[in-house]
Amino acid sequence: MKRLTLPGGVPASRTTAAAVPRRRLRNKAAAVTVGFVLVLGTGGAAGAESPTAGSELKKTLDRILDDERLEGGATSVVVREAAGGDVLYKRHSGERLMPASNTKLLTAAAALDVLGPDYRYRTDVLAHGTRDGGQLDGDLYLRGTGDPTLLAEDYDALAADVAASGIKKVTGELVADDTRFDDERLGRSWAADDESAYYSSQISALSVAPDTDYDTGSVKLEVAPGSAPGKKPEVKMTPANDYVDVEVTAETVAEDGSNSLSVDREHGGNTLTVSGGIPVGADPEESWTSVWEPTGYAASVFAEALRDHGVRVAGRTELGKATPDGARRVARHKSMPLTELNVPFLKLSNNNHAEVLTKTMGYESGGEGTWDEGLKAVDGFLEKEGVDTGTLRQVDGSGLSRMNNVPAAQIAALLRAVRSKPWFEEFHDALPIACAPDRMKGGTLRTRMCDTPAELNAHAKTGSLTGASGLSGYVTDAGGRQLVFSVILNNYLAESVKDIEDKIVVALAESGGDGEAADGTGRSDESRNPKSGGPQPSDTAGTGVLECSWRKPARC
Secondary structure, three states, X not given: OEEEEOOOOOOOOOOOOOOOOXXXXXXXXXXXXXXXXXXXXXXXXXXXXXXXXXXXXHHHHHHHHOOHHHOOOEEEEEEEEOOOOOEEEEEOOOOEEOOHHHHHHHHHHHHHHHOOOOOOOEEEEEEEEEEEOOEEEEXXXXXXXXXXXXXXXHHHXXXXXXXXXXXXXXXXXXXXXXXXXXXXXXXXXXXXXXXXXXXXXXXXXXXXXXOOOOOOOEEEEEEEOOOOOOXXXXXXXXXXXOXXXXXXXXXXXXXXXXXXXXXXXXXXXXXXXXEOEEEOOOOOEEEEEEOOOHHHHHHHHHHHHHHHOOOEEOOOEEEOOOOOOOOEEEEEEEOOOHHHHHHHHHHOOOHHHHHHHHHHHHHHHHOOOOHHHHHHHHHHHHHHOOOOHHHOEOOOOOOOOOOOXXXXXXXXXXXXXXXXXXXXXXXXXXXXXXXXXXXXXXXXXXXXXXXXXXXXXXEEEEEEEOOEEEEEEEEEOOOOOEEEEEEEEEOOOOOOOHHHHHHHHHHHHHOOOOOOOOOOOOOOHHHOOHHHOOOOOOOOOOOOOOOHHHOOOOOO
């Protein structure tokens, strides 16, 4: 059983202001520790190493990486100039380590190349049978192709279009066609105790997201205290649906009582139990939980929308049946293009998006919407771009699996290679940006490296799992050179090493100009009072053991 626990602290607000202040329930099983490997560079193995030109930078990075928290762990570091490819720094650059969500760099780049930046998902409603006025003597098919951004309002619009087509009654069944992908819902070696976590949701060609973070395959609960101690809290589910049941055993407690709310989902089912206590007058709490079998979830939301628009379906709802030849389309929804989808995908490190894109590449390039076929497409792209795929192992699209192993040097090779792509600017802009305050700009870096030369400069992908942390991307140094870096570290025992990553990137941003700092703080030694400024690591307080965006209470 998976438990989601509400934290007592008040998190940052959402990007869209809410009328009532909200706090967010924390997923207990989400508390994982971080690992770290550093790769800094602009390319792969090619390019001459320059051990003298970057001697001061080397001393700085060596000093940062000699942090006692990394003792006994594994590091892989490469630093290279983007344009020329010169190696400015490296440490164990060929070591294979768990990249965590840095894996998404491989997936995102491959998707842009294999699918194209303008690729859109299509969700269709098709009628199969004969029409007699407003009656369809046959079945109505809801056919998905994997769109991870579908909201309840999109299903409502599809239902409105069905009604507008003249169909008022369906004598047969409502069929949810998710056959574009196989029925393997969870990735290889994903942690069992993450099963109900929204960031580990099941993968289907048909699903629903509760909000514009697009955490598809999950529902959101908002829990508000009752009017007096002993009263049941008020619970609202988004989207409203009949597929997920909510049982409330929680109570409202005295105003000075402790907040002990939790949400549990049973294995293999869709009953959410809200238990514990919430104080009188407390702000509402929010929780995101994955559903069991997202195809049925999508079908339920669509069926309700059909009823709301006056379309009656006499038969039952059937899942996983392919749309027959000859079915006529009566409604269609198109997703945003891939370049836009990459923004929530990379900024918020959305795991489901990565896996959907992987299976989509498999279908479009090999005719099968499977992980195996999709990863073949990723591998083919990487080889074409000069990445040595013989030195790495990728088993999913998101990096959620601990079986992924990638050398830092190869991540750097990819980052340098894609600079020549016509879609590079969109790819670069979709990466989280250091200290950019908007969530859809700064993403998982929005609270990091503030008041340093890396602020609004470093564009990079974060990554965090227990004992594995990464940061890979681009930064411009003080001399105007673009550098490519990748950071991956594994097998350390500290709660977080994010501040070490930040110091490295700040040191890169400071390098290449006069008065180069040697400590990576962005300040001289005499001004390094932590109260006076400097980099602002987000994950050093014992809360940051997951991707920033995965910690829904903090919402980054």
